[in-house]
Amino acid sequence: MVQFVMLQAPPRKDTRERLLEAAEAAVLAKGFAATSIDELIAAVGITKSGFFYHFKDKADLAKAMMLRYLEQDKALLDSLFDRADELNEDPLHGFLVGLKMFAEMMANLPANYPGCLAASFAYQDTLFNREVCALNAEGMLAWRRRFRERFERIAERYPPRIPADLDTLADTAYTLAEGGLILNRVLKDPTILPRQILQFRDFVRLLFAPAG
């Protein structure tokens, strides 16, 4: 009896979340403009009016996608740094551990259409309003702040071997991630991005580790 009731009203996973999931996959594969509401509702199994119950229009979907992306992005950043910090007291060693973990993460991306919503939105930015573009920029600045803070602590203890611009150094992680994802995808080789990150790690070590 209980079983029967549950079959009638299945414990439906959050429809809105499933719409956002389907939208992200579709946008990463073909872009926002080519992603139709019809295909999203087909993937989730509701009607078009159901979609407009969750999002007031397509621009609202874009904003929700960006917010969801930023949330996941922040969680990734947190897990990267917090765990690296727990393991190490020395800022340089902790950071090198974090970069290694980052490379490992990037080596285990979904095989099909790995990618980053920030890049996809960036290359279609006239489709989005100022708010969504500003959110995207804010996400990038969060990476810069986080990395810069680490580099400041490292540089304090280990003076760099050559002059280094800490903002540029901080941006490199995001830059390599975005560029590497593009190469990964076009060349269909998932090892490119992790290798770029490990090479950056070599550079950081070469730059800060005491000579000899």
Place this chain on the structure above:
Amino acid sequence: MVQFVMLQAPPRKDTRERLLEAAEAAVLAKGFAATSIDELIAAVGITKSGFFYHFKDKADLAKAMMLRYLEQDKALLDSLFDRADELNEDPLHGFLVGLKMFAEMMANLPANYPGCLAASFAYQDTLFNREVCALNAEGMLAWRRRFRERFERIAERYPPRIPADLDTLADTAYTLAEGGLILNRVLKDPTILPRQILQFRDFVRLLFAPAG
């Protein structure tokens, strides 16, 4: 009289080329799917049927855009290396000069929607057929081959200070360019990409130049 005749039949710049120019600008701003044939013909001043005289369909336009991009890309790569080679006999110094020129080029990009068609197409690749995607990959491999060849010559004369994967090193230029363009655009700061390239230049020098 001559003037009058010329006004009647102006020395029309190649219409096809102007269509491709308009298409590239539009695609870099909002993506391929959102770029309509109507807006291209409006920009160029012909009718829709005129467009279909030049391209058999929209997929044909995509292919022509990619071929045009690859041609320009190759020219850029040539000018970078050939001129750097002329100036220097030493492979390392020549390469460092080339990277500096590359950074300067990237500092003087068009202000509006700087970007790379390769990245735009990569993030919408299900819109394109196998041929266009393969062309894109070939363009990236051309960069890898070019840079790798240089690094081989450099490593021959200057053994690297730490072990280095020459393919990864070779891919870094393209990776930084693609990633840097995205940061440039989202953060509206055209100095980000050139600074990434100059930092890579520092790394190369640190890696190969004799210590001391």
Place this chain on the structure above:
DNA sequence: TGTACATCAGTGAACGCGCGTTCACTGATGTAC
């Protein structure tokens, strides 16, 4: 030098399909009294 034909670079009108959006409505669940 004059005529016939071919090619180039388009025009103009029409097409059908898919898209985002709206609107009135509904059945199940939750809450107040």
Place this chain on the structure above:
DNA sequence: TGTACATCAGTGAACGCGCGTTCACTGATGTAC
């Protein structure tokens, strides 16, 4: 415990607009003889 109402999570039908594509046609220029 029963009734009235509100909210949640949608349904179903219709809309108008813009899109890519097709087709028959054209006026200017180039080429053969």
